[in-house]
Amino acid sequence: MTSATPPLPVRRPPDPPPRPAPDRRSVLGLALGAGGSLLLSACGGVATTGAGGGGETLRWGWDLPSSWDPVFSSKGWDVHLLSLVYSGLTQLDAKGGAKPALASSWRYSHDGRRLTFTLRRGLRFADGTPVNAEAVKKSVERGKNHPKSLIASQLTSIDTVRAPDAHTVVLQLTEADYQLPALLAGKTGMVVSPTAFGKDEARLATRPVGHGPFRLVSYTQNSMASLRRDPGYWNAEHIAVERFEAYPKPDETTALAALQSGRLNVAQIPFSQVEAAREAGFTVQLIPSMVVRVLDVNTAMKPFDDPAVLKALKYAVDRQALLDSEQFGHGEVDHQPFPPGYTGFDPALGAVYRHDPERARALLREAGHHDGVEVTITTAQPQGAPEQLQAQLNRAGFRARIEVIPEARASQVVYVQHSRALYLDQFAGRESPVQAMQVLFGAEGLMNPSRRTTPELDAAVAAVRRTPLESPRYPEVLRAATAVAVRTMPNVFLYTVPRALARTSSVSAIPSLPVVQRFEGVTAG
Template identity: 65%
Template sequence: MNAPISTRSALARRSFLGLALGTAATLALAACGSGAPVTAGGAAGGTVKWGWALPTSWDPVFSSAGWDVHDLSLVYAGLTKLDEKGDAVPALATGWTYSPDGTTVTFKLRTGLSFSDGTALDAAAVKKSLDRGRGDAKSLVAPQLVHIKEIAAPDPQTVVLTLTQADYQIPNLLAGKTGMIVSPKAFEEDAAGLASRPVGAGPFTLSSYTQNAKAVLKRNPGYWDASSIKLDNFEIYPLPDASTVVAALQSGQYNVAQIPGSQVAAAKAAGLEVQVIPSLVVAVLDINPTKAPFDNPLVVQALKYAIDREALLKTQQFGFGDVSYQPFPKGYVGYDAGSADLFPHDPAKAKELLAQAGHPDGVELTITTTSAQGLPEQLQAQLKEVGIKTTIEVIPAAQATQIIYIQHSRALFTDQFAGRDSAPQAFQVLFGEQGLMNPGRSTPPELKAAVDLVSRTPLDSPDYPKNLQAATALAVRTMPNTFLYSVPRILARQKTVSAIPPYTVVQRFEGVTAP
């Protein structure tokens, strides 16, 4: 990664993000926003025009991509949030306490909270919102809430979560999409409408939305921390094309944009400010071990040894990031030093494994992707050297969510790790039996036990790092997921926009000013 991580308490609370996919149609939203008065602070004003990505859904319960959390955090708030270091800190709640055995956690809410539709955000509303996330038959966050047995609201300011087992990750877990609080009035009256008309209690409200094109947001004066929001307006655009992003920034189409490593030099030459923000995103290949040829574990191992990750990093990232063999980066509490070079580039070993698998003359497979250029082509060339003959299948980005994340109907897909807000949650997404990035839908019993142990270990316990690293080591040796390299967040901006806070987890914009 591009910056050191300093404290173990911070490391224990890091989360992971992935890439989102766009949607298509045009909708107009009625502007809404009411609630508590704005507290004293700096004057608001200005507009950020962010070239980034539009969400798969504005409903956090059905959002299917980790990257969505950046957009959703603009319109929703949770009981907690993650600070710049990744620590869970108070948000809608002023704090929380655990019972001595870790099976109950109690949150105290701020007073005077409201949703952007004007309805009260009290303990009863929090209970309804979280119960929807864990109870809806199609919920994509339900697997992360399995340790919650019951939610109670004994009074308007108190939310009590009773757990099926000790789980000290709950404040981290609720800081992301899983814990975003949605207006009960909105989902009781028109749940489907939330996909394009979010109703939350975040720093902004969505006023208009053209799917696959643009989202326009307005400052929410009822946000609990409104004094920290200096912008009046916020606009979000789809991920810019690499070949035009610098020109678009110069012209003012965007004033902040995500750029690839290939454009860093051009952006600096154009007089733009460039920030390389450490991110816990990692490029990965999703592999389905129930489909040939990966139903033979030796073929999976051969693939891992056939890949030259150093070459991929240099070409695909222009050197920004690190080679990776595991989901966690160097310096993170879950990083397992014993897996630092687990599958080094070794063509001879890859060929030997293929022969042992019954494929002495090589094997054929399909690489599924949303874009043939770049990584898939480089992988194709590398795999050819060891006798793995590949066909590249390009699927529409708009269909990838259904084909890859829901149906799990492909053998191999080029992906990025859509991580989550606590380490066990990240394990669930990657390796859990219902994990979006576990197309095989199976998990070794010993890995389940290792992840449960991590959840039941307090973050300040000296056993926490040891238990988490042991789970990492077990996962990368028993699961087919093939990690490639880390992907930092590279933002270019016009000089009239103030520096973007370097949040490792969710990109936030507190204190940012713009013309």
């Protein structure tokens, strides 16, 4: 749908009570999305200011959500804006661990098949509905059972949901699953007002009703979202920004101009502009993220149905050269699905497929491909990395060509129709590492184009699911699963993709969090 939705009427919440200044000790830095270039109008009485100007408004350019309803949201990056208006039972800390949010605590039964959450008291959704156990029960059941739910596949381990009293939610599980506190920290666990989806479910696509740090007060589809701080939010004392404005991302070449003109006060900039931004007087944060550049390989198609050809591919790629060319050296060469420093990253893997074109050639010859082998690099990126990758493969004995397809069709062609053998993509981690592995490697995984896996990997992932997050063994078990995935699955991981965040002097540093972006302690004036 491309037409603009009529804006919501502006609903002004009462002025918040005085609150203590944010604790700056915990403010680190997390990249925002690509900066927008739209000229801001005064929204809700907020005047537009120039670069470095004051005001309690954070102005952010990012892709507006595919839907404001988390059950029907179809894009992974929607989670960042949805987290402004919704909360889950849990949230993630800076290391990816689960900590309390709407739930103040939780506990598992001895066999891991019952998970009990205790809710905070006195909270309400944006429509005034109490955030109680019955509301959480109905919201979880909707995500699990709605015939059109896009999160149902992540909730299959939940058998039943009970609300024995107003502040207790009990999840009865089909098997021991200790990943749920992490999984429920993201879009899968966002709690929606049952009054809202019971009255007019379709309305949630443009008019979200949750309990979050902000409330949406006006929205024009594909144009602008204006939000105000909710003083009733469970963690409101740590939300300093009064107004939040989100805009569609512009062409990346205009990001600096948007900052200089005051259209935005925070912007994601391309790596090629990092030095220019610093020279212009902006603070630039290069923030590690969960995004890893990857070649997705379909082993059900030639030539990668031959294990020797697949192994040759992994040795043919010069990851450092690609990183230097594409990202001006910002990031790290990475042979696995998780970035260095994350719990699931296995340091013991090292450079398991170090660049070795001669070894690649030898593998191809041993497989009978003395004159090389033809391969098509499918990409939505017309220039840059695909061309360099083509040259690398050709030097290693392949005969590579490039096929460019529209980005809007890529998911359908590669991951639904399974009709391409090699696709240059990137993967953003999920709240739960098991969820990430299911998406990448599972037999039904969305980003597994061949829909093939191995019994060894299935067993390793199942062991992670059965291990409590707080167990001393958990990091070891998770890293073992990572090692199995890297050695047995076809994905060719390349390098990490940090976020280059430029901000004006009016905006303080933004917390560094692994997946879902939050804004505790951030000031914008």
